[in-house]
Amino acid sequence: MKRRMKATIAYDGTNFSGYQVQPQQRTVQEEIEKVLTVMHKSDEIVHVTASGRTDARVHATGQVLHFDTTLSIPLDRYAHALNVQLPRDIRVLNVEEVAPDFHARFSVHGKRYRYIWSCESVQSPFRRFYATPTNGVKPDVSAMKEAAQYILGTHDFSAFCAANTGVKDKVRTVEAIEFEWHGEELHMTVEGNGFLYNMVRIIAGTLWEVGTGKRISTELEGIVASMDRSKAGKTASAQGLYLEKVYYPE
Amino acid sequence: MKRRMKATIAYDGTNFSGYQVQPQQRTVQEEIEKVLTVMHKSDEIVHVTASGRTDARVHATGQVLHFDTTLSIPLDRYAHALNVQLPRDIRVLNVEEVAPDFHARFSVHGKRYRYIWSCESVQSPFRRFYATPTNGVKPDVSAMKEAAQYILGTHDFSAFCAANTGVKDKVRTVEAIEFEWHGEELHMTVEGNGFLYNMVRIIAGTLWEVGTGKRISTELEGIVASMDRSKAGKTASAQGLYLEKVYYPE
Structure with a gap:
């Protein structure tokens, strides 16, 4: 059976x-x-x-x-x-x-990702594959939180999607973006109903640019509205990203 | 110069x-x-x-x-x-x-090592090289602490030294052995004025056998006194061991 x-x-x-x-x-x-x-x-x-x-x-x-x-x-x-x-x-x-109709992809209600930056001046050798090193740079997290407010909610996230994906409908809902220091590591968690290709890494890269003064937080409003990938920041590196939780209906 | x-x-x-x-x-x-x-x-x-x-x-x-x-x-x-x-x-x-007469080996006053067991039922893939898995076994730490009391102090640690080392004088002083849970990982720190070959790993392996009921804590007194490697427990695996601190005179 x-x-x-x-x-x-x-x-x-x-x-x-x-x-x-x-x-x-x-x-x-x-x-x-x-x-x-x-x-x-x-x-x-x-x-x-x-x-x-x-x-x-x-x-x-x-x-x-x-x-x-x-x-x-x-x-x-x-x-x-x-x-x-x-x-x-x-x-x-x-x-x-x-149940036989459960489908790991089609049944998804939401996902949570985690992104980790290690902000020690010298990155621990034990973290070299598990967090993105910042060479001692410690960002302004309150600016990152402000900028994150413009990402929350339902938007067409074309500005936060790697080019050349086959996906047509780029409307997604981001429910929460949170920041927490764990020692000298900064963790960001992002929760939403679905994510486009590279979306979390582009969010991470863009908020990082806000945290390090390369952009101001209010710019995010225009970036989201532009639906233009070239307006957002760099794609943050893969090694800092974790798929943490997938939500399904009870 | x-x-x-x-x-x-x-x-x-x-x-x-x-x-x-x-x-x-x-x-x-x-x-x-x-x-x-x-x-x-x-x-x-x-x-x-x-x-x-x-x-x-x-x-x-x-x-x-x-x-x-x-x-x-x-x-x-x-x-x-x-x-x-x-x-x-x-x-x-x-x-x-x-100073020109500082010598990293000869000037050592003491060292601290850390040993980590990961006691999750399924070891995190991120810890596979950094802690010794116990397949979900959680030891009786109070028994391990009791047993550790017999190791503290100045002894000939021949029972806790891998055979065939060139070292003649096997008298060392262990100053402290401490245990602490970090989530589901058990950390043991061992401090002393010097350590023989494999000494910390043999201490870890022997105390682990006490913690898991294979030995009783009071056996440690006889094991130390025996100066016989075969009386002590197994050498705990290398991946759980960290050289954490080397002490020198101020």
Whole structure:
């Protein structure tokens, strides 16, 4: 009997060419599909569907995927059964059975991302793949918070979307942008109903330019309204970004 | 003019075959000596002397070394000058000029090490090289603290020293052993006037066996007195160990 499973996973994106399968590249999806295919003794690949892709070097602490299984492994052993075969930079945190119409991508209600800058004058060697170094620059977080107010709400986010994506409808709702210092690291969390390609990294890069005095916070109003990618700031680097949580209807 | 320099460095031990130069291996010492030799445009290797070695995969957040320099780089630029050339898994935190008779090894008054166990049921992929996983086992820390009392003080630590070291005098003083939970990670810090080969890892492994009920805390008295390595517990794995601080006379 087929069961639809929802898996919550974490991965260290450092050594992956992103989430999605690409020929000749090491990807998160391929590693998981390899293990599932072996476990199912299947001639065809057992496919998994994620809430969305993540780019090379981007991390996840709460990515969600679904797949269909014919195995009778008890639910409370399923994560362990996967983890013993998966490489150690991917961990399955939880596996649950869901309704057959649950879809990891189409059922998404919202997502939360985290972006981390390490503002120590010398970045800890232990953080070199896990936060974006600022070489000791400490931004004006209150200016970043002010600027973030113009991003909140429902807008056409074309100005915050990498060019050349196939997506037509670029209207999204950003529910919350929050900042918190953890020692000398600045964390920004962004929550919304959906995100365009590179959207969080462009938000991070643009707010960083406000925090470091290259832009003033009120500029954000015009940037959002412009729907023009060239008006926004640089795309912040991938290594500071984490997909933290995917929300589904209860 | 020659100046003697004291450098405090941090390194991620994951991709090193330890601190000390070994033929055909990547070591911390060799990476630093390569950079210093190039900077000095020297035909001979500019040697550095550390407070002591660390093993493969052992980390450092406060290793100390000394070297002699003929360069006129200002002190406040010296660390930066090294960091721009060093690989990113080694960072120089501080460089200062010291008296010509300062010796990073012979002048040591004491050291502090940290040992980290990650006790989550599924270890975070971000911690796989930086803490020892316990697969969800949470030890009885009060038993570990009791057992640690027998290690404190001045003893012949032969029972806590890897066999086949050249060292004759195995009397050392352990000043403090402390435990602290950081979320689901258990940290142990050990401070003393000096440490034998693998001593902290054998202390960690033995106290872990107490914490997980394989030994009782009072056994430690006999283990210390035995001066017999085979009476103590297993050597805890390298990836959980950090050289945190080296003390010198003021």
